Amino acid sequence: MNSAPDESLPPPMPDPVDAPQPQQPAASLSHQHETLLAQLARDFLRERRLERRWRTVFRLFWLLLAALLLYAMWQQGRHVTQTSTPHTALVEVRGEIAADTEASAELLLAALKDAFKDDGAQAVVLRINSPGGSPVQAGIVYDEIKRLKKLYDKPVYAVVEEMCASGAYYIAAAADEIYVDKASIVGSIGVLMDGFGFTGLMDKVGIERRLLTAGENKGMLDPFSPLHPKQRAYAQAMLDQIHEQFIAVVREGRGKRLQETPETFSGLFWNGEQAVHMGLADHYGNLDYVAREVVKAEDVIDYTPRDNVAERLAKRFGAAVGAGAVKAMKEMAPIR
Template sequence: MSDLNEPGWERKLLEKLAFENLKETRRRRRWGVFFKLVGFAYVGFILFLTWAWQNGTDSVSDGAAHTAMVEMNGAIGVGDAVNAEQVNLALQSAFEDAGTKGVILRINSPGGSPVQAGMINDEIRRLRAKYKDIPLYAVVEDICASGGYYVAAAADKIFVDKASIVGSIGVRMDGFGFTGAMEKLGVERRLVTAGENKAFLDPFSPQDPKQVQFAHDMLEEIHQQFIDVVRKGRGARLHETPDMFSGLFWTGSKSIELGLADAYGTVDSVARDVIKAEEVRDYTQRENFAERFAKRFGAEVAGGATQALSRVGIK
C-alpha cells in the first residue's frame, strides 16, 4: 500500500508491466527459434533416412564390366542373418545389372532352415536359366555346411580353401526330455489336448514311439530332398561314398577329392582368373541405418506403450 502513496506510482507500474511483457516476448521468440531449428533438423533427418534407405548396397549400375558378389554370412532362417528374401533380391539385382560378367556367392554358413536354403537354391537355378551367359560360382571361406551347402550345390562351380569345412549333408531335429527331473522334483504334468498328436514330442511327457517314428520319417523325406539337390547340382563330378550323406563334413581339400567342390579359390582369384572381371561389386542386401533405426525406434515405442498400458491394467 505504501507504493500506491508514492508519487508517480502509476508510471512505475506501467514500466514494470511493459518490461515483463518484453521479457515474455523475448522468451517466446527464443522458443520459436528453437522449435524451428528442431523442425529443420527433423526434416533433414528424414531426408537422410530416405537416402540411406535407397542406398543399401555398394553396387553402382553404370554398365561397367564387373564381378557381382552376394554374401551369405551366418545361419540361414527367417529371423537369422541370412534369409531367402534378402539373398534372392541381391541375386536378382546382380544378374540384372548390364555390367555383370559373373556372380560370386560368398558363403560362410553353418546351415539352418531347409526351406530358406531351398528357396535360395531354386532362385539360383531360375536365374542361371534366364541369364545363360552369366555364371554363378560359390566361394566357400570358413564353413559351408548343411543348408549352406544346400545353396552352394546350385552353383556352376564351388571354390574352397584347403581348410574350409564342407558338407554335413543331413537333417536334425532337437529337443529335451524333462520327465525324469519332474519325477525327482515331484512335479505333475497336466496336459489336455483335442487330437491325439497335438502334444507332438512334448518334452514334459514320455516319448510316444509312434510320434518318434513319424518325426524320423519326416526327417528322412527332407534328407532325401537334400540328397537329390546335391546329386542334381554336382552331377557326374560327385564321387559318392557310403558316408557322404551321413551328416559328416570334410576339409576343403577332401571335398575336392569327393567332388563336393571343384577347386581352390577366393573371391578375388575367381573374379580375376575365372570370370575375368577383376572389379568386385557387393550386391548384398544389408540392414542399413534407416532399417536399424526403424526397428529400434519401433521396439522402444512398443515397449513404452506396453509399460503405459500395463499401468492402467491393460495387458
C-alpha cells in the same frame, strides 16, 4: 546549586535515526516501476522467441529424420544400379539361413535377380560364410539360382570363407564351381531336429502336465510330455525324406566330381583340402582370385541387400522384441 547552561557551546546534533528521511517524489517511484515492468516484459518476450525458435528447430529435425527413414525404406533392395561396365557380381551369404535374417531367401533372391539382370555382370559369385539353417530357405535359393542360370546363361561360382555347412552347402551345390580355403569348413550334409524333454525333472519336483488336444498327434514333440515311439518314428521318417532331398541336390550339383564314401552324407564336415579331394569343392581361391583369374572381371560390385536405417532403428527401439518371442515359440523344434 543550579548552574545556567553555557551559551557558548554549539547545540547538540540530532540523532540520524530520528532525523527525518527525504521523501522521493511519487513520479520517480512510478518511473522505476514502469522501467522494471518493461524489463520483465522484454525478458518474457525474449524467452518466448527462443522457445519458438527451438520448437521450430526440433520440428525440422523430426521432419528431416522422418524423411530420411522414408527414403531409406524406399531404397531397400536398391543399393546398386544397373551398369554396363564389365564386372563380377557379388552376393553374400552370411550367418544363419532363416526367414528373418540377412541370409533369408527373400533377400537373397532379390539380390540374385539384380545381379543376373545386370548386363555388365560377367558372372555371379556367392561368397559364403554360414553354418546353414532352414532347408526350406536354402531350397528356395537353390531352385532360383538354377532358374536364373538357365534364363541368363551366366556362370555362378561359390567362394567359401570360414564355413559352408549344411544349408549353406545346399546353396553352394547350385554353383558351377566351388572355391575354398584349405582351412574352410565344408559339408555337414544332414538334417536335424532338436529340443528338450523335461518329463523326468517334472516327476522329481512333482509337476503335473495338463495338455488338452483335439487330434492325437497335436501335442507331438511337446517338451513336457513323453515322446511316443510312433511319433518318434514319424519325425525320423520326415527327417530321412528331407535328407534324401539334400543328397539329391548335392548329387545333381556336383555330378561326377563327387567322390562318394559312406561318410559323405553322414553329417560329417571336413576342411577345405579334404573337401577338394572328396569332390565337394573344386579349387582353392578367394573372391579376388575368382574375379581376376576366373571371371576375368576384376571390378567387383556387391549386390547384397543390407539392413536399412529404418530397420536398424526399429530393432534398436524394441520393435523386434515381440517378433523374437513369437519366433522362439514357433521354433520349439526347428529343422535345419
